[in-house]
Amino acid sequence: MKIADGLKLIEDGWIRKPKGFRVRFHKQTEAGVEAGLSPPHEAAPLSSDVTAWRYAWKLWQATQAAAETGAPGALYNITVVDDQDRPFRFYGSGDFETYNPKPVNDGNGTTTGDSNAT
Amino acid sequence: MQNEMSRLQMLGDTMTQHGTQMALALAILILGLLAARWMHNSLSQGIRKRYPKNKLALLMCNLLYGIIVIIVIMGTAVEFGAKPVNLLRLLTIIALVVTGVAIFLKPFIPTMPFKVGNTVKAGNLLGKVEAITFLNTRMKTFDGKTFFVPNRQILNDIVMNYQFTETRRLKIDVGIRYDQDLLKAKRTLESIMIEDPRVKTKPGPMVYVLNLASSSVDLGGRCWVDNKDYWVARCDLLEKAKLRFDSEGIKFAFPQLDLHINHDRIKAGGSFCPAPGGLVGPGAREASDEENI
Numbered sequence: 001m002k003i004a005d006g007l008k009l010i011e012d013g014w015i016r017k018p019k020g021f022r023v024r025f026h027k028q029t030e031a032g033v034e035a036g037l038s039p040p041h042e043a044a045p046l047s048s049d050v051t052a053w054r055y056a057w058k059l060w061q062a063t064q065a066a067a068e069t070g071a072p073g074a075l076y077n078i079t080v081v082d083d084q085d086r087p088f089r090f091y092g093s094g095d096f097e098t099y100n101p102k103p104v105n106d107g108n109g110t111t112t113g114d115s116n117a118t
Numbered sequence: 119m120q121n122e123m124s125r126l127q128m129l130g131d132t133m134t135q136h137g138t139q140m141a142l143a144l145a146i147l148i149l150g151l152l153a154a155r156w157m158h159n160s161l162s163q164g165i166r167k168r169y170p171k172n173k174l175a176l177l178m179c180n181l182l183y184g185i186i187v188i189i190v191i192m193g194t195a196v197e198f199g200a201k202p203v204n205l206l207r208l209l210t211i212i213a214l215v216v217t218g219v220a221i222f223l224k225p226f227i228p229t230m231p232f233k234v235g236n237t238v239k240a241g242n243l244l245g246k247v248e249a250i251t252f253l254n255t256r257m258k259t260f261d262g263k264t265f266f267v268p269n270r271q272i273l274n275d276i277v278m279n280y281q282f283t284e285t286r287r288l289k290i291d292v293g294i295r296y297d298q299d300l301l302k303a304k305r306t307l308e309s310i311m312i313e314d315p316r317v318k319t320k321p322g323p324m325v326y327v328l329n330l331a332s333s334s335v336d337l338g339g340r341c342w343v344d345n346k347d348y349w350v351a352r353c354d355l356l357e358k359a360k361l362r363f364d365s366e367g368i369k370f371a372f373p374q375l376d377l378h379i380n381h382d383r384i385k386a387g388g389s390f391c392p393a394p395g396g397l398v399g400p401g402a403r404e405a406s407d408e409e410n411i
Contacts, residue, residue: 011319015312047316047347050354092361 018082020045060099150190293334334371
C-alpha cells in the first residue's frame with residue numbers, strides 16, 4: 001500500500017470530521033410539541049461545535065422559565081447534532097448531553113430525555 | 119485717468135458685443151455643473167442602496183459624472199465662440215497624454231500590499247483596512263479605534279497581510295508534566311484538531327514534542343485553517359484542549375522547583391540551605407533519601 005493510500009484510509013476511517021453542527025430541540029406550541037433545528041437544514045450549519053453548544057446552552061437558559069410552566073415557546077431536549085443529524089458529544093465531558101430533558105412524543109417516536117447536563 | 123477711461127470703454131464695448139454670449143455661457147456652466155452634481159449624487163446614492171458592495175457600478179457612476187462635466191465645459195466653450203472641432207482635438211490630445219503618462223509611470227507608482235477588507239499589521243497597528251485613499255489608509259483596530267495612517271509610512275514599514283493567502287497555520291502549544299502519558303497526550307491533541315471541521319486535512323494536523331523543559335514536556339500542535347476562521351478556531355481548540363486533557367486525566371505542567379531537605383546535614387548542625395545543586399529540576403525527583411515538598 002502506498003503512503004497516499006494509507007493516508008486516505010486514515011482520513012476516511014480514523015476520526016470522522018463533521019461538516020457542521022446544528023442545535024436540535026423540541027418546541028412547545030399551542031398544537032403540541034414539534035421537533036426543530038437551528039439553523040434549519042436550508043441554512044448553512046455552524047462550523048464550530050463550541051459555538052453550537054454555547055448556542056444550545058443559551059437557548060436553554062432563555063426558555064427555562066417557559067419550560068417550567070409548559071408555556072408555548074418552551075424548548076425541550078436541546079442538544080447538538082452533526083451534519084447527519086446524529087447527536088454530537090459535548091467537547092467538555094465527552095458525553096452526549098441534553099439540556100432541559102423531557103420525554104415527549106413529536107410524532108417520530110418518543111424521546112426519553114435522559115441527560116447529564118448540569 | 120485717460121488710460122482708465124479708455125479701458126472702461128473697451129470693457130463696455132466688449133460687454134455690448136459679447137455680453138449676452140458670456141452670460142449665457144456662464145449660465146450653461148453653472149446650471150450644467152449643478153445638474154451634473156445632482157445627477158451624480160442621486161445616482162450614487164441609489165447604487166449604494168441597491169448594490170452596496172458593487173464597486174464597478176460606483177466607478178461607472180463617477181465616470182458618467184466626469185463625461186457630463188466635460189460635455190458641460192465643452193458646451194460652455196462652444197457657446198462662448200470656440201469651434202467644436204478644435205475642442206475635440208484638444209480633448210483628444212489631453213486624453214492621449216494622460217493615458218501615456220499613466221502607462222509609463224504605472225510600474226513606478228507604489229501600490230499598497232493589501233486591499234480594503236484585509237486584516238493587516240502595519241507598524242504597531244493591527245486592524246482591518248477600511249479605505250485606501252491617495253494620501254492615507256484608514257484602518258480600524260479590533261478595539262474599535264480608527265487610524266488614518268499616511269501611505270508613505272506604511273510603504274516604509276514592514277506590512278503583514280494576514281489575508282494574502284487563504285489559509286494560515288494554527289499553533290496549539292501545551293506543556294504537560296513529566297509524569298504524564300506523553301503518547302496519550304499527543305493522540306488527544308491530534309484528535310482534537312482532526313475532529314474540528316475547520317481544520318484542513320491537507321496538510322493534516324501534526325503534534326510534535328517541542329521541548330523537554332525544566333518543568334514540562336512541551337507539545338506543539340500544528341494545523342491549517344482558513345484565514346477567516348483563524349481566531350475563533352484557535353480559541354475553540356485551546357478550550358477543547360484544556361477540557362479534553364482534564365477529562366482524560368492528563369495534567370498540565372506549571373513552573374515549579376523541588377526543594378530537597380538534607381536531614382543528615384540538619385542533624386549534624388549544618389545549614390538548612392540546600393547543598394549546591396539541591397534546587398534542581400525534575401531530574402532530581404528520583405533521589406530516594408530526600409523529601410520532596
